[in-house]
Amino acid sequence: MNTNRSTTSLLLSAAEAAALISSGISLWIAGDLNILRKLPKGNWIGGTIPYFQIGGAGLDERGKVLAGKFTPLAGSPKIQNYDIVSISDICIDAPGHGYTHLILPAFSAIHSHYARNAIQFPGMFIQPVVGWVAGMHLSEPDTPPAVIDGQSGEIFTERALAMHVPLPESHDARIEIVNNFEQGEGDCIQFPESGFSTHKCIIGNKEVDFSTWLQSKHADLKMPLVADYCGAMVNVSFKGIDKSGRVDFYAPVFSGVNYRLAKEAVENTNPTSLADADFSCNCILNYLYRKPGIGHLSEITGPLAFGEIAWMLLNQTQVSLVMEKPE
Structure with a gap:
């Protein structure tokens, strides 16, 4: 071609x-x-x-x-x-x-x-x-x-x-x-509901407060979440965390999908x-x-x-x- x-x-x-x-x-x-x-x-x-x-x-x-x-x-x-x-x-x-x-x-x-x-x-x-x-x-x-x-x-x-x-x-x-990002080697993250915001996530089959977990990992919110769709890396960018601890995104996360914090693509x-x-x-x-x-x-x-x-x-x-x- x-x-x-x-x-x-x-x-x-x-x-x-x-x-x-x-x-x-x-x-x-x-x-x-x-x-x-x-x-x-x-x-x-x-x-x-x-x-x-x-x-x-x-x-x-x-x-x-x-x-x-x-x-x-x-x-x-x-x-x-x-x-x-x-x-x-x-x-x-x-x-x-x-x-x-x-x-x-x-x-x-x-x-x-x-x-x-x-x-x-x-x-x-x-x-x-x-x-x-x-x-x-x-x-x-x-x-x-x-x-x-x-x-x-x-x-x-x-x-x-x-x-x-x-x-x-x-x-x-x-x-x-x-895409300049790929999945990092950290924990697999799932979400109980699909949407542009969440308070909770699921890690190791346990529901946890997502903002608290992000802080515990010293996560850089300039780096997106990344899902692997049969080899295609799809990012979900962080918009921010409000005073109530709600985590907002620029695109929706989907329940049942495995996400990880991003790393730079090799x-x-x-x-x-x-x-x-x-x-x-x-x-x-x-x-x-x-x-x-x-x-x-x-x-x-x-x-x-x-x-x-x-x-x-x-x-x-x-x-x-x-x-x-x-x-």
């Missing part, structure tokens, strides 16, 4: 983005809401995030947007918004040959619903679903993350937006997941070949917790999001979409 670079992510001024939209190109756009809401109508979807990864460095930029083109195409991409009822049809609505680019607003009901239930949606994992979770500037935590339908100009804080992208038969879309998990991916995003926590450009942010360009989507919701993970052209 030969990779064929057909999408370019561009850091643009508002005027440059407006000109690109007016040219009729189908786009995804990430940026501050104050810019996104002023852009002209067109075939684009957007999400609020002012943090970008440009090459191996992170950027906090509220005066520009990051845009990516959807090409090559076999017909016009279709924009569709979803609520917590209709989102289960996202794979049914997908093109027969192509992929879906999805943007979710962070901390919304649909964000939570998708994180808990996406793996059970009809048709999931048959066609690629890739995307990211919109957020807000960290200096404004009370500002609700939003997604924008470029065709209608509508702004949603409780709906998801998708661009269903049909591909010509000459191209295939492949999702690559890069292998080099930042392949340079993904620098030319058609779409990439990385987790904002990898930007906040790591030193940009020192082996932890690979040479990609894309949003530094509040979550990454590779079919299911991921944390502290880099996700890329690579277009392949069969020989």
Whole structure:
């Protein structure tokens, strides 16, 4: 298989983005809401995030947007918004040959619903679903993350937006997941209930207070929990511990799943070949917790999001979409 670079992510001024939209190109756009809401109508979807990864460095930029083109195409991409009822049809609505680019607003009901239930949606994992979770500037935590339908100009804080992208038969879309973490050698951790928060966990068949256990292990909450799904390492990042001892996460933990505290992955998990991916995003926590450009942010360009989507919701993970052209 030969990779064929057909999408370019561009850091643009508002005027440059407006000109690109007016040219009729189908786009995804990430940026501050104050810019996104002023852009002209067109075939684009957007999400609020002012943090970008440009090459191996992170950027906090509220005066520009990051845009990516959807090409090559076999017909016009279709924009569709979803609520917590209709989102289960996202794979049914997908093109027969192509992929879906999805943007979710962070901390919304649909964000939570998708994180808990996406793996059970009809048709999931048959066609690629890739995307990211919109957020807000960290200096404004009370500002609700939003997604924008470029065709209608509508702004949603409780709906998801998708661009269903049909591909010509000459191209295939492949999702690559890069995780800098793997399971450590410590205790196996289970949870009595699924959810974004917990007071209790199960260790050695005994239910214990999770925050107390974390403190006893001097756990670094910048390191996620990691579950091993048949060899695929899936992270759940810590959001924090409140005054009552409740432990909060950026993605749900699931009952019956074995987790361990993370350690750094031994292998080099930042392949340079993904620098030319058609779409990439990385987790904002990898930007906040790591030193940009020192082996932890690979040479990609894309949003530094509040979550990454590779079919299911991921944390502290880099996700890329690579277009392949069969020989």
